[in-house]
Amino acid sequence: MLVLGAGIAGLAAARTLNSLGVSVIVLEARGRIGGRILTDRSLSGIPLDLGASWIHGIEKNPIAELARQLELSTRLSNYESVALFDKSGKRLSDREHQKVEQRFRRLMRKLEEVQRERIVKKLPDLALSDAIVQFGGSEGEPLTLDAELDFSINTTIEHEFAADVSDLSFYHWDQGEEPRGGDVLFRGGYDQIVNHLSDRLDVRLTHSVQLIDTSGPNVRVVTNQGEFRAKRVVVTLPLGVLKAGVIAFTPTLPLSKLRAIAGLGTGALNKVYLRFSDAFWPKDVDVISQIATRKGEWSEAYNLQPLLSEPILVCLNAGDYGQRIEAMPDHAIVGGAMQMLRRLFGPAIADPTGVVITRWMSDPFARGSYSHCPPGAAIEDYEALAQPVTAQLFFAGEATSRESPATVHGAYLSGLREAKRIALAIAADAHQEAR
Numbered sequence: 001m002l003v004l005g006a007g008i009a010g011l012a013a014a015r016t017l018n019s020l021g022v023s024v025i026v027l028e029a030r031g032r033i034g035g036r037i038l039t040d041r042s043l044s045g046i047p048l049d050l051g052a053s054w055i056h057g058i059e060k061n062p063i064a065e066l067a068r069q070l071e072l073s074t075r076l077s078n079y080e081s082v083a084l085f086d087k088s089g090k091r092l093s094d095r096e097h098q099k100v101e102q103r104f105r106r107l108m109r110k111l112e113e114v115q116r117e118r119i120v121k122k123l124p125d126l127a128l129s130d131a132i133v134q135f136g137g138s139e140g141e142p143l144t145l146d147a148e149l150d151f152s153i154n155t156t157i158e159h160e161f162a163a164d165v166s167d168l169s170f171y172h173w174d175q176g177e178e179p180r181g182g183d184v185l186f187r188g189g190y191d192q193i194v195n196h197l198s199d200r201l202d203v204r205l206t207h208s209v210q211l212i213d214t215s216g217p218n219v220r221v222v223t224n225q226g227e228f229r230a231k232r233v234v235v236t237l238p239l240g241v242l243k244a245g246v247i248a249f250t251p252t253l254p255l256s257k258l259r260a261i262a263g264l265g266t267g268a269l270n271k272v273y274l275r276f277s278d279a280f281w282p283k284d285v286d287v288i289s290q291i292a293t294r295k296g297e298w299s300e301a302y303n304l305q306p307l308l309s310e311p312i313l314v315c316l317n318a319g320d321y322g323q324r325i326e327a328m329p330d331h332a333i334v335g336g337a338m339q340m341l342r343r344l345f346g347p348a349i350a351d352p353t354g355v356v357i358t359r360w361m362s363d364p365f366a367r368g369s370y371s372h373c374p375p376g377a378a379i380e381d382y383e384a385l386a387q388p389v390t391a392q393l394f395f396a397g398e399a400t401s402r403e404s405p406a407t408v409h410g411a412y413l414s415g416l417r418e419a420k421r422i423a424l425a426i427a428a429d430a431h432q433e434a435r
C-alpha cells in the first residue's frame with residue numbers, strides 16, 4: 001500500500017491502515033513531514049506556525065481530541081479582543097468599532113437573503129464581489145464600497161478563504177460546517193500533532209512523485225528516486241499540485257475528476273512573523289487591525305505575546321495581495337509591515353530583531369495555501385475529487401473534504417475516510433478469495 005504525501009491527510013491514512021496490519025509506505029517529496037503544517041524554530045527556538053495555526057472549533061474536532069490526549073498546551077483566541085485603527089492611524093473607540101462590524105453584518109444578512117432566492121430560482125452563480133456590489137446597496141441601487149467595508153470584507157472573508165471575493169462563488173463560498181467551541185493555538189507548535197501521527201510509519205522523504213500508472217494489475221508510481229508498485233495507492237497531494245499538471249496519470253483521470261481539479265481554486269494566505277525587542281502595541285488584545293489605505297494590504301496582525309510570552313506579531317495577507325508579496329524581496333515585505341505599524345504606533349518604533357516570511361503559492365509542493373470555491377464551482381467538486389478511481393486509486397486531502405475543506409481537521413478526517421474505504425476493499429478481497 002502506498003500513500004503519496006506526508007501531510008496530515010497522508011499520515012492519518014497511513015497510521016490507520018498500519019494499525020489494521022496493512023503495510024504502508026508513505027512517499028513524500030519534501031525533506032520533512034507535515035506539508036502545510038510547518039513549525040519554524042529559527043528564531044531562538046520559538047515555535048512559529050507557518051502553515052496551519054488554529055484548531056478551528058475545538059468542539060467535536062478530532063485534532064482537539066488528539067491535542068487533549070497528548071496533553072498539548074493551547075490558548076483560546078479571542079477574536080473580539082481587537083484594537084482597530086482607522087486610515088489616519090487613530091484607534092477607534094469600541095462604539096466606532098461596533099459600527100464598522102454592524103455595517104458588515106447588515107450587508108451579509110442582505111446577501112444571504114438574495115443568495116437563497118437566487119438558488120431557489122436557479123439563477124446563474126456569479127462572483128461574490130459582483131454580488132456584493134449588485135445586491136448590497138439599498139433600494140435597488142448598487143453598493144459603493146469604501147475602505148471600511150473593504151476592510152471587513154478582507155479580514156472576515158478573504159483572510160479566511162485565502163482568496164479575493166472576486167475569486168469566490170456567491171453561492172458556494174461559505175461551504176462546510178460551522179466550527180464550534182472556539183479556536184485555539186498551540187504554544188509548542190502544530191507539528192507536535194504530525195510528529196505524533198508519523199511515529200513508526202515508513203515515510204520515504206525526498207521522494208517526489210512524477211507519474212501514477214494504473215493501467216496494470218498493480219499501480220506503478222514513478223518518483224525521482226525510482227519506481228514503487230502497490231495494489232492500492234492513496235493520493236493526498238495538494239489541489240495546487242494536481243492543478244499544475246506536474247503529476248502524470250496513466251490513463252488520464254476521469255472527466256469528473258479533471259473538472260473538479262480545474263473548477264476548484266487554490267489561493268494565497270501568507271504570514272510575516274516579526275519579533276521585536278519590546279512589545280510597543282497594546283499587550284491585552286489578540287488582534288491589531290487597520291482600515292487599510294489600499295484594500296487588503298496589511299490589514300490584520302495577531303499579537304502572539306500572550307501565547308508565546310515573546311514580543312511577536314504575525315501579519316496576514318491573503319488573496320491577490322497575499323500572492324503579490326511573494327514576488328517581493330524580504331526587505332520590501334518587512335518595509336510594508338513596518339510602514340503600517342509606524343502609522344499606528346509612531347515613527348520611533350524600532351525595526352524587528354527577527355523575521356520569518358512565508359510564500360505558499362511559490363512552494364512547488366503546495367502551490368497555494370488551501371482550496372476555495374470559485375464562481376461556477378460547487379460542493380459537488382469536493383465530492384468528485386474524493387471519489388476513488390477504480391479500486392486502486394484513492395484520494396484524500398483538504399480539498400476532498402466536503403464538510404471541512406481548507407482545514408487540518410478536514411484533511412485529517414479525509415485520510416481516515418480513505419483508510420476505512422481501503423480496509424473495506426481489503427476485507428472484500430479476502431472474502432472473495434476465501435470463496
Ligand SMILES: Cc1cc2nc3c(=O)[nH]c(=O)nc-3n(C[C@H](O)[C@H](O)[C@H](O)COP(=O)(O)OP(=O)(O)OC[C@H]3O[C@@H](n4cnc5c(N)ncnc54)[C@H](O)[C@@H]3O)c2cc1C
Nearest residue numbers: 005007008009029035036051052053054209397398407408
Ligand atoms: C498559511 C496557512 C494557514 C493555514 N491556517 C490553518 C489553520 O489555522 N487551521 C486549519 O485548520 N487549517 C489551516 N490551514 C490549512 C491546513 O494547513 C491544510 O488544510 C492541511 O494542512 C492540508 O493537509 P493535506 O494533508 O491535505 O495537504 P498537505 O499538508 O499539503 O500534504 C500534502 C503532502 O504532499 C506532498 N507532495 C506534494 N507534491 C508531491 C509530490 N510530487 N510527490 C510526493 N509528495 C508531494 C507535500 O509536500 C505535502 O507534504 C492553513 C494553511 C496555510 C498554508
